[in-house]
Amino acid sequence: MARPERKTVRDVRKGNRGMLLRTLYFGGPRSRHELTGLTGLSAATISTMTGDLLTEKILMEAGQVDSDGGRPRVLLRVNPVYAYLIGVDVAETHVRVELFDLEMTEKARVDYTLRPSHHDIELVARRILAGIDVVLADGQVTAAQVLGVGIGVPGIVERGASDALIHAKTFGWDGVPLGALMRAGTSLPVFIDNGAKTMGQAELWFGAGRGADHAVIVLIGSGVGATVVADGQAVRGTSNSAGEWGHTKIEMNGRPCRCGSRGCLEAYIGAEGLLARAGVPAQTTDWPSALGRVLADGGPVVDETLTYLGTGLANLINMLNPERILIGGWAGLMIGERHLDQIRVVVGENSLTQPYNATSIVLGELGPDAVAMGAATLVLEEFLDASAPLRLHAAS
Amino acid sequence: MARPERKTVRDVRKGNRGMLLRTLYFGGPRSRHELTGLTGLSAATISTMTGDLLTEKILMEAGQVDSDGGRPRVLLRVNPVYAYLIGVDVAETHVRVELFDLEMTEKARVDYTLRPSHHDIELVARRILAGIDVVLADGQVTAAQVLGVGIGVPGIVERGASDALIHAKTFGWDGVPLGALMRAGTSLPVFIDNGAKTMGQAELWFGAGRGADHAVIVLIGSGVGATVVADGQAVRGTSNSAGEWGHTKIEMNGRPCRCGSRGCLEAYIGAEGLLARAGVPAQTTDWPSALGRVLADGGPVVDETLTYLGTGLANLINMLNPERILIGGWAGLMIGERHLDQIRVVVGENSLTQPYNATSIVLGELGPDAVAMGAATLVLEEFLDASAPLRLHAAS
DNA sequence: CCGTTTCGTTCACGCATTGAACTAACATGT
DNA sequence: ACATGTTAGTTCAATGCGTGAACGAAACGG
Numbered sequence: 001m002a003r004p005e006r007k008t009v010r011d012v013r014k015g016n017r018g019m020l021l022r023t024l025y026f027g028g029p030r031s032r033h034e035l036t037g038l039t040g041l042s043a044a045t046i047s048t049m050t051g052d053l054l055t056e057k058i059l060m061e062a063g064q065v066d067s068d069g070g071r072p073r074v075l076l077r078v079n080p081v082y083a084y085l086i087g088v089d090v091a092e093t094h095v096r097v098e099l100f101d102l103e104m105t106e107k108a109r110v111d112y113t114l115r116p117s118h119h120d121i122e123l124v125a126r127r128i129l130a131g132i133d134v135v136l137a138d139g140q141v142t143a144a145q146v147l148g149v150g151i152g153v154p155g156i157v158e159r160g161a162s163d164a165l166i167h168a169k170t171f172g173w174d175g176v177p178l179g180a181l182m183r184a185g186t187s188l189p190v191f192i193d194n195g196a197k198t199m200g201q202a203e204l205w206f207g208a209g210r211g212a213d214h215a216v217i218v219l220i221g222s223g224v225g226a227t228v229v230a231d232g233q234a235v236r237g238t239s240n241s242a243g244e245w246g247h248t249k250i251e252m253n254g255r256p257c258r259c260g261s262r263g264c265l266e267a268y269i270g271a272e273g274l275l276a277r278a279g280v281p282a283q284t285t286d287w288p289s290a291l292g293r294v295l296a297d298g299g300p301v302v303d304e305t306l307t308y309l310g311t312g313l314a315n316l317i318n319m320l321n322p323e324r325i326l327i328g329g330w331a332g333l334m335i336g337e338r339h340l341d342q343i344r345v346v347v348g349e350n351s352l353t354q355p356y357n358a359t360s361i362v363l364g365e366l367g368p369d370a371v372a373m374g375a376a377t378l379v380l381e382e383f384l385d386a387s388a389p390l391r392l393h394a395a396s
Numbered sequence: 397m398a399r400p401e402r403k404t405v406r407d408v409r410k411g412n413r414g415m416l417l418r419t420l421y422f423g424g425p426r427s428r429h430e431l432t433g434l435t436g437l438s439a440a441t442i443s444t445m446t447g448d449l450l451t452e453k454i455l456m457e458a459g460q461v462d463s464d465g466g467r468p469r470v471l472l473r474v475n476p477v478y479a480y481l482i483g484v485d486v487a488e489t490h491v492r493v494e495l496f497d498l499e500m501t502e503k504a505r506v507d508y509t510l511r512p513s514h515h516d517i518e519l520v521a522r523r524i525l526a527g528i529d530v531v532l533a534d535g536q537v538t539a540a541q542v543l544g545v546g547i548g549v550p551g552i553v554e555r556g557a558s559d560a561l562i563h564a565k566t567f568g569w570d571g572v573p574l575g576a577l578m579r580a581g582t583s584l585p586v587f588i589d590n591g592a593k594t595m596g597q598a599e600l601w602f603g604a605g606r607g608a609d610h611a612v613i614v615l616i617g618s619g620v621g622a623t624v625v626a627d628g629q630a631v632r633g634t635s636n637s638a639g640e641w642g643h644t645k646i647e648m649n650g651r652p653c654r655c656g657s658r659g660c661l662e663a664y665i666g667a668e669g670l671l672a673r674a675g676v677p678a679q680t681t682d683w684p685s686a687l688g689r690v691l692a693d694g695g696p697v698v699d700e701t702l703t704y705l706g707t708g709l710a711n712l713i714n715m716l717n718p719e720r721i722l723i724g725g726w727a728g729l730m731i732g733e734r735h736l737d738q739i740r741v742v743v744g745e746n747s748l749t750q751p752y753n754a755t756s757i758v759l760g761e762l763g764p765d766a767v768a769m770g771a772a773t774l775v776l777e778e779f780l781d782a783s784a785p786l787r788l789h790a791a792s
Numbered sequence: 793c794c795g796t797t798t799c800g801t802t803c804a805c806g807c808a809t810t811g812a813a814c815t816a817a818c819a820t821g822t
Numbered sequence: 823a824c825a826t827g828t829t830a831g832t833t834c835a836a837t838g839c840g841t842g843a844a845c846g847a848a849a850c851g852g
Contacts, residue, residue: 008838009837009838009839009840010838010839012838012839012840013838013839013840016839016840041840041841042840042841042842043841043842044840044841044842044843045839045840045841048839048840066849066850067849068850069849069850069851070848070849070850071847071848071849072848072849
């Protein structure tokens with residue numbers, strides 16, 4: 001019952017323009033002629049629309065191609081330096097700010113280390129704002145050229161009517177208004193989402209998820225989460241907290257989980273739970289190498305982990321029937337690189353034949369650094385969907 | 397990445413017309429003036445559009461209301477006898493064909509009993525076609541007045557490029573082309589979907605799910621399934637087999653399930669599994685009263701069942717963050733009527749606070765007979781979305 | 793230099809929504 | 823009975839958009 005909005009003729013333009021931009025963005029340089037076929041629009045419409053986009057400098061020409069015997073085609077492409085995007089990754093140990101051009105090429109980056117338990121929200125906001133200034137200076141870009149700032153944060157981002165509120169237990173954030181704080185310091189449009197979701201977005205757009213309409217991107221680090229994509233759209237749920245795959249129960253009366261419950265998937269396949277099960281001392285700090293040793297040694301704990309992971313993935317397949325499952329996150333990649341085949345076997349044993357056969361299970365391509373890129377993708381999405389109304393802003 | 401279609405000005409009309417029809421369908425009789433506010437369209441557009449719909453007889457006037465001091469408003473409503481819908485329920489023991497008017501009032505019904513293991517697809521198709529003729533005669537409706545036939549069937553309905561194929565193990569159906577068989581016998585448009593899904597659709601549109609944008613409708617009978625609704629749209633997955641909640645694993649190395657795997661939720665809370673766990677002899681035929689006795693007696697088996705059910709629901713909440721969960725199916729209703737409060741407690745203990753608080757858990761309102769009505773809803777949906785292109789057909 | 797082929801643009805037309813001006817239908821006060 | 827005010831609904835010129843058809847542009851081959 002999602003209420004469709006009133007539509008007017010201008011929405012037609014906006015939609016078609018977005019479609020053209022998307023096909024050009026993802027479909028490489030194309031001639032106007034090719035675009036008629038790819039978009040279904042008439043040559044006349046393509047002509048006027050590309051004309052507009054060229055004078056706006058959103059598109060640019062990209063050489064010619066001979067076409068046997070006739071007038072050569074002029075290739076068009078999205079102008080990568082028409083505007084820039086900023087992506088921010090707020091993590092437990094650092095705040096990272098990155099500047100991208102429209103093609104997601106990194107132009108500048110700055111990292112701020114956060115001392116443990118120094119996650120005061122105002123400190124974090126100050127770091128982000130300072131980081132924006134730094135990357136703009138480094139990249140020699142003015143704020144007026146930036147379409148917006150995307151921020152990936154830990155925890156649940158509640159998108160209320162007014163402003164995004166962030167709940168992150170481990171940070172001591174309980175309903176923190178980061179959006180408002182940002183707006184107080186910059187006039188750039190700000191988009192905030194959970195870091196796991198922005199990373200999923202990045203994989204979906206630029207990684208192993210390209211082109212998938214139904215996908216689940218699973219993130220296994222010390223925690224466990226998932227991004228669900230149905231019909232090309234991220235499933236957010238009613239308060240934007242869908243995807244807590246790590247806290248689905250997979251064992252009645254199972255291991256206690258840090259969420260307070262028992263038998264959560266995260267307690268078995270999350271790095272923290274996995275290492276604890278393998279008997280790695282709790283005070284170990286270098287988790288990745290510890291995990292590497294556990295995986296190399298093999299043994300029952302690893303087999304058990306693969307069983308839990310495979311069963312958890314099978315549940316996703318039975319429930320959601322995705323065409324693709326991506327495994328990401330630093331721990332997920334380490335496990336998957338060694339044991340993907342065995343995971344596939346376990347999944348096959350625990351899922352229904354028909355949906356299992358419709359799914360391919362692959363590893364993420366982007367690595368754990370993609371949070372900021374995914375956050376920037378939030379801005380890019382807005383631009384592609386509605387380049388007309390958004391457009392460039394005067395910066396303060 | 398769902399590719400949006402090329403849009404033209406006429407699509408604007410189609411969309412707005414659908415929106416108007418929907419608000420009038422679900423929002424009771426309204427005056428043109430009220431419709432401007434409800435739809436966001438201008439008075440001018442409302443005027444021309446309602447004019448069209450009135451001459452097409454899709455709308456009709458429904459009295460007047462005084463409006464203090466001025467011209468009285470003329471109320472408009474959807475004309476319930478503009479056209480009719482046929483819904484079919486193909487179940488293990490019967491084929492039921494029902495005729496509805498546009499307001500889903502039942503006009504005629506016919507039941508055919510199926511003898512066990514007489515599920516030959518051609519027999520079923522013949523029954524359906526005969527049933528269509530019977531309800532049309534009983535309801536004194538011509539085929540030309542019927543918008544289409546919706547059919548709810550067991551098993552997985554694979555919506556390929558060409559034609560719907562049905563896989564239903566218990567019926568011995570493996571890729572059966574019911575759609576093609578129907579088209580050979582009638583020229584009415586045919587829509588086929590899984591019966592659990594059509595029932596979910598019925599609850600969502602006309603039952604306890606009205607108005608929910610994010611919902612899960614859970615069906616517990618002898619089997620267990622779910623309909624997931626995200627952003628007002630049913631989540632179907634890549635091959636239309638999403639929603640197999642009953643075969644998600646809730647216990648490692650748990651009870652064997654008839655799907656061949658182990659630890660499936662269905663093996664615990666499905667009527668068959670539940671009765672087996674309670675020690676009810678396998679040859680019992682009257683399952684509902686057996687279940688009634690088990691529930692009345694109480695004891696550990698019941699408690700256990702509520703724990704499994706609550707945990708399964710908690711997994712849905714954590715994963716999908718719905719605003720509403722409906723419990724339906726004959727067994728689900730029996731359990732829920734007695735123990736809804738305890739279910740809510742178990743769910744609370746096993747789900748994250750924030751999404752739990754955003755969810756209300758309620759019982760279905762429509763009862764197990766809603767499969768045919770939900771199937772008819774498939775036709776209604778098509779009509780409301782695209783009344784212009786669909787329109788009435790010449791019948792054979 | 794000319795015909796052919798392919799690519800791209802221009803323009804009249806049909807269809808959509810809209811604001812503004814207008815008409816319709818009532819109640820009230822005198 | 824009649825004027826006035828108020829609310830409901832309609833009509834119309836203006837504007838925006840996509841499209842097909844006619845037209846212009848830029849190459850090739852002879």
